[in-house]
Amino acid sequence: MKIMRNYFLLFLPLAFLLVQCAERPMGDKVKEPFTGNKYESNNRWFRAVGKGVSTRDNIAEGKADIEAKRELAQQVQTTVKVVTDQYLSDTQTNNTDEINDKFQSLIREVTNTTIGDLRKIGQEKYYNGEDYTVYIAYEIKKKAMLRFLKKKAKADAKIDKVTLDTMERILDQEIERLEALDGDE
Numbered sequence: 001m002k003i004m005r006n007y008f009l010l011f012l013p014l015a016f017l018l019v020q021c022a023e024r025p026m027g028d029k030v031k032e033p034f035t036g037n038k039y040e041s042n043n044r045w046f047r048a049v050g051k052g053v054s055t056r057d058n059i060a061e062g063k064a065d066i067e068a069k070r071e072l073a074q075q076v077q078t079t080v081k082v083v084t085d086q087y088l089s090d091t092q093t094n095n096t097d098e099i100n101d102k103f104q105s106l107i108r109e110v111t112n113t114t115i116g117d118l119r120k121i122g123q124e125k126y127y128n129g130e131d132y133t134v135y136i137a138y139e140i141k142k143k144a145m146l147r148f149l150k151k152k153a154k155a156d157a158k159i160d161k162v163t164l165d166t167m168e169r170i171l172d173q174e175i176e177r178l179e180a181l182d183g184d185e
Contacts, residue, residue: 020055033124033145034137041075043181046140048072050107053133057125060132064123068138072115083174102163103170106153117144143178 007140034049041047048071052063080103150171153159159167 023076033135034122039137042141044178046072046079046142046145047137048075048136048139049137051132051133051135054132055182057127057132057134060134061123061125061136064134064136068094068136069118070114072118072138072140076115079142080146080149083170102159103167106149106156106159106167115140115145117148140148143182145173146175146178150175 032051039047039049048068048077050064050066050068050071052065052067054058056062117140119139120136121139122135124135126133153164153167153171163168
């Protein structure tokens with residue numbers, strides 16, 4: 001019994017060592033910069049992180065910048081589409097499809113030209129002897145983006161009064177909802 005216990009005590013650390021040295025099928029977990037809740041979108045912020053790799057540092061930075069902005073534009077477009085669909089389903093007007101189409105074109109115009117209130121919240125650059133790797137993190141406050149959309153809608157001469165009123169009402173309701181969230185803090 002005592003001999004068996006001694007073998008067990010010798011075998012236990014050896015088994016532990018073998019398990020630790022076993023190959024990991026997916027490889028080692030890598031922690032990249034700008035990960036975690038602080039860099040993820042939530043009910044108040046659109047956030048995105050871009051990564052770019054190149055032998056030239058300015059190209060790596062450009063790739064990271066484009067990737068982060070593309071992700072932000074997709075989030076803005078998706079969120080505003082959901083908001084418009086949600087409110088337009090409640091709207092009892094004859095030109096709901098027309099309003100929706102105009103909202104969609106306004107969103108495309110805003111995301112293709114300018115994303116309002118864009119802030120860079122971090123940038124890191126690494127060089128491994130061959131390649132530069134750049135990480136860039138951006139954020140946009142949702143309220144500011146909705147206000148920017150409202151301003152763009154008002155400036156668009158192609159939008160008629162009824163459509164503009166509906167857009168403003170939708171955006172104001174969403175801004176009020178976000179302000180209520182800010183009051184909960």
